[in-house]
Amino acid sequence: MKKMNAAILAFALCLALTGCTGSPKQEETLSESEQQAIGESLASEIDQMVGDITAAETPEGSEEGSEAAETEAPDADYETDAEEGDTAAAESVSNSLTGMDIAVPVPLMYTGEDPYMQTVFDWMEKEPASYYEDGAYFIPAPVIFYTDDSDPADIRIFGDFQVFKYDLEGENLLCKSGGSHPGLLHLKKSEEAGTGYEAVSFEAVADGSDMDESMKEIFGKAPAEAGDLTALFSTAHDDGTYENVRKEFIKMYADQVPFTITSYQDEGWDPVMIGD
Numbered sequence: 593m594k595k596m597n598a599a600i601l602a603f604a605l606c607l608a609l610t611g612c613t614g615s616p617k618q619e620e621t622l623s624e625s626e627q628q629a630i631g632e633s634l635a636s637e638i639d640q641m642v643g644d645i646t647a648a649e650t651p652e653g654s655e656e657g658s659e660a661a662e663t664e665a666p667d668a669d670y671e672t673d674a675e676e677g678d679t680a681a682a683e684s685v686s687n688s689l690t691g692m693d694i695a696v697p698v699p700l701m702y703t704g705e706d707p708y709m710q711t712v713f714d715w716m717e718k719e720p721a722s723y724y725e726d727g728a729y730f731i732p733a734p735v736i737f738y739t740d741d742s743d744p745a746d747i748r749i750f751g752d753f754q755v756f757k758y759d760l761e762g763e764n765l766l767c768k769s770g771g772s773h774p775g776l777l778h779l780k781k782s783e784e785a786g787t788g789y790e791a792v793s794f795e796a797v798a799d800g801s802d803m804d805e806s807m808k809e810i811f812g813k814a815p816a817e818a819g820d821l822t823a824l825f826s827t828a829h830d831d832g833t834y835e836n837v838r839k840e841f842i843k844m845y846a847d848q849v850p851f852t853i854t855s856y857q858d859e860g861w862d863p864v865m866i867g868d
Contacts, residue, residue: 715791727757727768
């Protein structure tokens with residue numbers, strides 16, 4: 593029906609615009625006034641035809657030209673990734689779409705007062721965090737024991753540069769991989785770096801049976817005023833320092849992203865609420 597209407601309109605427009613009202617011989621004998629009269633008549637007929645076609649194709653009960661008549665309603669039987677009854681998947685989708693913001697992993701931006709921490713974050717993302725594949729969300733948790741910035745060309749940061757990578761399940765960060773990286777990070781002042789400082793090198797404490805000796809050697813490079821950093825490394829796990837640092841940076845991350853994070857969790861353990 594629509595193809596036929598389109599053909600009729602095309603033919604009528606041809607008649608009106610070019611004066612094709614008959615054979616070439618007839619067209620040559622028409623006067624200017626006759627051609628004008630025929631054109632006006634055809635224009636009137638075209639208007640009537642358009643009205644008839646519009647009325648025939650407009651659904652009953654809808655207003656002609658209305659947006660509702662021109663827009664087709666979406667099919668109610670659409671598919672969703674979350675199966676009916678899959679509450680966890682539904683919550684994850686809901687959380688990801690809250691406020692039309694997708695839960696896309698973004699780097700943690702340091703908002704505290706330590707002038708070197710953002711450089712530490714950036715280095716950790718490029719170096720130790722790159723060794724871990726599982727987990728979409730990287731939230732560093734470096735535990736800093738001592739910082740020696742007496743020499744701007746060699747700023748020395750002694751600490752345990754902990755890596756944690758998570759997947760987001762609903763509003764909970766589930767830890768998928770991570771590890772401890774104690775050692776000495778060397779920075780230098782740099783006008784070209786966005787943070788004002790640049791990571792130069794890292795002296796990593798050895799693993800396994802060589803760990804104690806390696807830690808004494810590397811942490812022993814700190815000035816005397818730093819105290820016994822090896823002993824501090826041992827006690828920091830027991831006094832809650834490590835867990836407090838981890839929760840602090842997760843809270844910082846939760847304040848920056850457009851989606852909701854209320855807890856984090858290690859495999860086999862209960863979730864930890866970041867608001868506690």
